[in-house]
Amino acid sequence: MHESILDLNAVRMLVRIAEARSFTAAAALLGMSQSGLSRAMGRLEDALGVRLLHRNTRSVALTADGRAFVERCAPLLAGLEDAGRQLAEVPAVPSGHLRLTAPSMFGRVVLLPLLGELMRRHPALSFDTVLSDRVADLVEEGYDAALRIGPVDDLRMIARPLPPLRWVTVAAPAYLARRGTPATPDALAGHDCLAVRNLRSGRLVAWQFVVDGRLEERTPAARLAFDSGDPMVDGALAGLGIAQVMEFAVAGALADGRLQRLLAPYEGRSRPLSLLYPPSRQCSPKLRALVDALAAARW
Secondary structure (H helix, E strand, O other): OOOOOOOHHHHHHHHHHHHHOOHHHHHHHHOOOHHHHHHHHHHHHHHHOOOOEEEOOOOEEEOHHHHHHHHHHHHHHHHHHHHHHHHOOOOOOOOEEEEEEEOHHHHHHHHHHHHHHHHHHOOOEEEEEEEOOOOOOHHHHOOOEEEEEOOOOOOOOEEEEEEEEEEEEEEOHHHHHHHOOOOOHHHHHHOOEEEEEOOOOOOEOOEEEEEOOEEEEEOOOEEEEEOOHHHHHHHHHOOOOEEEEEHHHHHHHHHOOOOEEEOHHHOOOEEEEEEEEOHHHOOOHHHHHHHHHHHHOOO
16 A cells, blocks of 8 residues: 555445445435546545545446455444444433335334334334345445345345244144144145246246255245235145145144144255344444344344
8 A cells, every 4th residue: 555544534435436326326425526536536446545436427337456455344334433432421312213124024024023113122113124036236225234134145235134934834633633744745735735926037936955964945836826925825824735835824823823833854944034224324333123023033
């Protein structure tokens, strides 16, 4: 690095650009002109002696050096802001508005009760919550955080791992009394199965079982297919057939006997769950309250 003092304000600007992936959006967030932001980035690159950004007329992307620099600096900047709050004796009480998105079923069953408890505990905290299975862009759509099922490939975001989601195979006692209880995955061929159709591919989502130590996929011969998992749970409760669903979605029905767990020795399907948020948000007291609540929850 050249012998010049590093401009921390310019580093903050770079983090904003990395999150927004756009000079236009970053300049708007920072309340400055695009030309002023571009000049600040040029001075920062000169000070560091490396190129941080690939620029063209339509987009901006971090170079390998830029990505490494942002990954190191974003948490440090957040720590400086937190230290400043402490020195100024600003109470780190969760307050204000937190905009959050989560998958529909997980949001209804797990997240909403958790948010209710947070609101009781922190009267100055409020939430704007979008429950949808659509994958949202946190920066472009103005979210503070998102719960995401599956692998995370957005390098702009911090992804905090949460306990994975596990699937169980279930049916109502009335259905099993009428049609019998399958003892192996192969026996499902003679049963009414409920399934979800992937809206992108048009194909039914495969069920998964561990057979002889190997994870196997089986596409159910579904008599009834849905566009999401929510109505599939309702169908199972109504005795329409056998379903493979996320365990948290049917935990209450399994506990009170409205559903029965099937093929437990063959269970093996699971998917990672993460809380995503921009590096610039990680020391926010309101986000920290959400992180702590999710870390303490069980599903």
